[in-house]
Amino acid sequence: MRVIYAPAVGLAFALACADDPNGPRSDRAPAGVDTADSGDPIVDADGDGFLSDEDCDDQDPDVTPLTEIWVPAGPFTRGDDQQSPDQSPMREITLSAYCLDVLEVSNAQFVTYLDAQAAAGLPNQDDDGRDLYDFEDDDDEVPARIVDQGDGTYASTDGYADHPVVEVYHWAAAAYCASRGQALPTEAQWEKAARGTESPAFPWGDAAPDCTLGNLRPGPEGVSPDGETVEPCVGDTVATGSYPSAPGPYGHLDLAGNAAEFVHDWYRDDYYASSDDTDPMGPETGWSDNLPGGGAEARLTRGGSFATGDFALTPSFRYVEPADATSNGVGFRCARALD
Numbered sequence: 001m002r003v004i005y006a007p008a009v010g011l012a013f014a015l016a017c018a019d020d021p022n023g024p025r026s027d028r029a030p031a032g033v034d035t036a037d038s039g040d041p042i043v044d045a046d047g048d049g050f051l052s053d054e055d056c057d058d059q060d061p062d063v064t065p066l067t068e069i070w071v072p073a074g075p076f077t078r079g080d081d082q083q084s085p086d087q088s089p090m091r092e093i094t095l096s097a098y099c100l101d102v103l104e105v106s107n108a109q110f111v112t113y114l115d116a117q118a119a120a121g122l123p124n125q126d127d128d129g130r131d132l133y134d135f136e137d138d139d140d141e142v143p144a145r146i147v148d149q150g151d152g153t154y155a156s157t158d159g160y161a162d163h164p165v166v167e168v169y170h171w172a173a174a175a176y177c178a179s180r181g182q183a184l185p186t187e188a189q190w191e192k193a194a195r196g197t198e199s200p201a202f203p204w205g206d207a208a209p210d211c212t213l214g215n216l217r218p219g220p221e222g223v224s225p226d227g228e229t230v231e232p233c234v235g236d237t238v239a240t241g242s243y244p245s246a247p248g249p250y251g252h253l254d255l256a257g258n259a260a261e262f263v264h265d266w267y268r269d270d271y272y273a274s275s276d277d278t279d280p281m282g283p284e285t286g287w288s289d290n291l292p293g294g295g296a297e298a299r300l301t302r303g304g305s306f307a308t309g310d311f312a313l314t315p316s317f318r319y320v321e322p323a324d325a326t327s328n329g330v331g332f333r334c335a336r337a338l339d
Contacts, residue, residue, distance in 0.1 A: 056099035056336055057181075066102065068336060069251050073097040076192045077199050079272055080316040086269040087316050093188060094278045100185055100193050101333040103240040104164035104254055104261065105176065107145045107156040113176050114146070114154040123152060132172040133165075134326040142236060142328045162239040164259040164331035170299045170323060173262045177334035184264040185335035187318070188280050190302045194256070195315035196249025202313055203255035203303075204246035209313055213246040214257030215306045216313060232307050233257075237329075252333075256313040259331035260301040267298040267320050288320045297323035305329030 042051045048061035056070060057063035079090035114132060117125060124132050133146055133154075145160040145167065168176075177183050185193070194203045202209060209218045211233035219230040241253050248255045265271075265282025275282075288298035301319045304312035307329055312319055321330065 068099040069102055070099050071193050071250055076197050078188060078191055083316065086318055089272060093280060095188060095192055096279055097338045098189055099336040100252055102252055104259055104331050104333045106162050106240055107165045108161040110165040110176060111146060111154045111156055113179055118152045126171060126175040130171055132168065134167040137167055137326065163237040164240055166259055166328050166331045167326045169326055170262050173332040180334060182334035182336045184262060184332060186281055187263045187265040187300055189335055190263045191315050193250060193252055194248050203248040203315060209310050214243050216257035216304065217307055217309050220310050234306055237306060256303050258306055260305040260319060260329055261303050262330060262332040263300050263302055265300050267300045286323065291322055299323050301330050
C-alpha cells in the first residue's frame with residue numbers, strides 16, 4: 001500500500017446537459033431505441049423521467065444522466081510529447097461512443113457489493129476467490145474507510161460513506177463494475193472524458209490547480225515556486241462531487257485529484273507507439289521497471305489523488321501501479337459500452 005471526494009448542485013450540471021435538446025447528447029443513438037435510421041420514437045422506457053436519447057440505459061431506472069454521462073463517438077488527441085516519454089507519440093485516435101460514471105464509486109456503493117458477495121458465500125472475495133478490499137492494510141495513519149463487522153456484513157466508517165472507495169485491488173474494481181453491467185474504462189476512454197476534443201491543460205480547463213478546483217496538492221510536484229513543500233489541500237479523500245464548479249468537458253466530476261482511478265489497461269511504456277488508432281484496449285500484458293522493489297507487472301491509474309501535484313493532474317499523465325497493489329489514494333469509476 002502506498003500513499004499517494006453527490007451534492008445536488010454538482011449533478012445539476014449533468015442534468016442541465018441532459019435536458020438540452022440541442023446539447024451534445026442529441027446525436028447519440030439512444031439506448032435500446034434506434035432513432036437514427038428507423039425513425040422509431042424517442043421514449044422513456046424505464047420511467048425514470050429521462051428520454052432514451054439522453055439515458056445511457058433506458059431499461060434501468062437507476063441509470064440516468066445524473067449517474068452516467070455519454071461521451072460521443074469520434075476522434076480526440078491522446079498523449080503529450082512534452083511530458084514523460086510514455087505519453088508519446090501524441091496523436092489522434094478514435095473511440096466509439098460510451099458512457100462514464102459522473103462520480104467515482106463510493107465506499108457505501110462498494111459496501112453493497114461486499115455484502116452481496118458475502119451473501120453469496122464469497123466474503124471479501126471476487127468470483128475467483130481473490131480479495132476485494134485490503135483489510136490488512138496497516139502501514140499508514142489514514143483511518144480505515146470500510147470495516148468488516150464480523151457477522152458477514154460490512155459498513156462504511158463514520159464520515160466516509162460518500163468518499164471514493166480506495167484500498168481496492170484492480171481486479172476488485174473490475175469485478176464491481178461487471179456486477180453493474182459495466183467495465184473499467186479503457187485508458188483512452190478515461191483520457192477522452194478528461195480532455196474532450198479541445199485538450200485543455202486540466203479537466204476543468206487551463207486554470208492552474210488550486211484548492212477550489214479539486215482535492216489535490218497545488219504546485220509542480222507539490223513544490224511552490226520558492227522551493228517550499230506545498231501541503232495537500234485536505235490530506236485525505238473528501239466526498240465525491242465536492243467540486244461541482246470544476247467539471248470535465250462532458251460534465252464528469254473529480255477527474256483530477258481526490259482519488260486516482262484505475263483504468264482497464266495493462267501498462268507498458270512503449271504502448272502508444274504501437275497501439276490501435278481505433279478503440280485501443282491496451283497491451284495484453286503489463287510491466288514496469290520503475291516500481292518500488294524493481295520490475296513488476298503493472299497497471300495504470302489516471303487523474304492523480306489528494307496528495308499529487310500538478311504534473312499528475314493533467315488528462316494525459318499515466319501513473320503506474322503494481323498489478324497486485326492497493327493504495328489509500330486509488331479508487332475507480334465505471335464505464336458502459338454503447339452498442
